[in-house]
Structure formats: structure tokens, C-alpha cells
Amino acid sequence: xxxxTQSPLSLPVTPGEPAAIxxxxxxxxxxxxxxxxxxxxxxxxxxxxxxxxxxxxxxxSGVPDRFSGSGSGTDFTLKISRVEAEDVGLYYCMQALxxxxxxxxxxxxxxx
Amino acid sequence: xxxxxxxxxGLVQPGRSLRLSCAASGFTYDDYAMHWVRQGPGKGLExxxxxxxxxxxxxxxxxxxxxxxISRDNAKNSLYLQMNSLRPEDTALYYCTKGVRRSGSGWxxxxxxxxxxxxxxxxx
Numbered sequence: 001x002x003x004x005t006q007s008p009l010s011l012p013v014t015p016g017e018p019a020a021i022x023x024x025x026x027x028x029x030x031x032x033x034x035x036x037x038x039x040x041x042x043x044x045x046x047x048x049x050x051x052x053x054x055x056x057x058x059x060x061s062g063v064p065d066r067f068s069g070s071g072s073g074t075d076f077t078l079k080i081s082r083v084e085a086e087d088v089g090l091y092y093c094m095q096a097l098x099x100x101x102x103x104x105x106x107x108x109x110x111x112x
Numbered sequence: 113x114x115x116x117x118x119x120x121x122g123l124v125q126p127g128r129s130l131r132l133s134c135a136a137s138g139f140t141y142d143d144y145a146m147h148w149v150r151q152g153p154g155k156g157l158e159x160x161x162x163x164x165x166x167x168x169x170x171x172x173x174x175x176x177x178x179x180x181x182i183s184r185d186n187a188k189n190s191l192y193l194q195m196n197s198l199r200p201e202d203t204a205l206y207y208c209t210k211g212v213r214r215s216g217s218g219w220x221x222x223x224x225x226x227x228x229x230x231x232x233x234x235x236x
Binding site: 033037061097102 | 147149156157158159162171172173174207217218220221222223224226227228229
């Protein structure tokens with residue numbers, strides 16, 4: 001199975017400042033079609049997860065443009081250009097290249 | 113409005129069975145892959161199982177393979193998860209999620225709609 005490793009586990013952030021979360025996979029997630037099969041989710045406190053980024057770098061509908069995804073192969077990053085208070089919660093990466101699909105352990109983003 | 117509503121959770125003894133259902137509305141259900149994702153108490157997300165639009169591709173987590181069976185009824189806009197031989201470690205909130213539209217490039221990505229979940233507790 002593909003193992004997804006996120007860092008850091010916890011990320012205290014200051015509103016208005018940038019933030020970045022790293023996700024590393026145990027195998028390349030780059031498909032022959034040129035897509036990287038990694039998605040990013042945010043689970044706000046008390047809510048169901050929501051899709052932020054799909055196929056490595058594509059923002060889902062309604063996601064603010066302060067969120068961006070990058071990377072290729074085995075190393076991926078989710079960036080928030082300017083953190084807002086509503087961005088607190090648990091962030092997960094997930095590989096969708098092979099079953100079983102696997103999630104990273106999560107990164108807790110909180111306001112300093 | 114696109115909506116997923118899970119049901120069927122509850123308290124069950126180890127070794128017993130339970131069947132979860134997910135009612136979908138607001139989209140052309142038979143065009144989309146569907147998944148079950150669970151979250152144990154205080155834990156992260158774990159993909160349980162997924163099925164593509166026509167049931168031609170199905171996958172399971174190693175932890176449930178041989179015990180759980182996913183299925184869908186496109187005529188009823190419904191997704192199911194038959195859970196047998198339940199264990200205490202299966203205790204979790206089970207989410208139904210809508211996946212990608214029928215695609216020739218994989219079916220596991222783009223879980224863009226999630227239900228509120230149904231709670232399964234396995235305990236004697």
C-alpha cells in the first residue's frame with residue numbers, strides 16, 4: 001500500500017501570514033497521463049471533510065484562491081497564501097493513484 | 113442541492129453484521145464513483161471502500177477486505193456497505209462520499225461531496 005506522510009503534525013499560524021503543509025508518498029503518484037493523483041481535504045471542527053485540491057493542483061469549486069497545491073512524483077505541498085481564522089482545522093492529503101486509497105495522518109492548523 | 117444521507121449505523125456486538133445505506137440526491141447518481149470513508153474516535157480519515165459508476169471497479173481497505181462488501185443500486189440512487197464480522201476497531205463515523213464522474217483516468221479522486229456520517233459502535 002502507498003503510505004502518505006504529512007508534516008508538520010501541528011501548525012500554529014498567524015492570520016494574514018502564509019502557511020504550508022507537506023505530504024510525501026512512498027511511491028510516485030505521477031500517472032502516465034501527466035496527472036498527480038493526490039487530493040487535499042480540510043475538516044473544520046465539527047464538520048465533514050471538504051475537498052480543497054484535486055489531482056495535485058486543481059482547486060475545487062468554491063475554494064478560495066489563497067489555497068494552492070503543488071508538487072509532483074512523491075513530494076506535494078498545500079499552501080495558504082494568507083491564513084484566515086476560518087482556515088483552522090485538520091488538513092489531509094490522500095493518494096488516489098492505486099487502491100487502497102490512503103490518507104496522510106493529518107495536520108492540525110490552529111491560530112496562534 | 114447535492115446531498116448524501118447515510119443511515120444504518122448503531123451499536124452492535126463484535127462478530128455481528130450491519131448494513132449501511134447512503135441516499136443520494138441532486139445529481140445524476142449513476143454517472144459517479146462513490147466511496148465510504150471512516151473516522152475512528154479522535155483519529156484521522158481512513159478510506160474503507162469505493163465503487164465506480166457502473167460497479168465495474170471496486171476496492172477495499174486491507175483492514176476490511178473479506179468482511180465488508182460495497183454495492184450500489186443506480187435505480188434507487190443508493191450506496192450500501194454490508195459489514196460482517198464486525199470488530200471493535202471498526203467503531204467509527206462512516207461517511208458516504210461522491211467521487212469523480214465516469215472517467216477513463218481513474219475513479220478514486222475528487223471526493224467533492226460528503227455526507228454527515230453515520231456512527232457505528234462495535235462493543236459487547
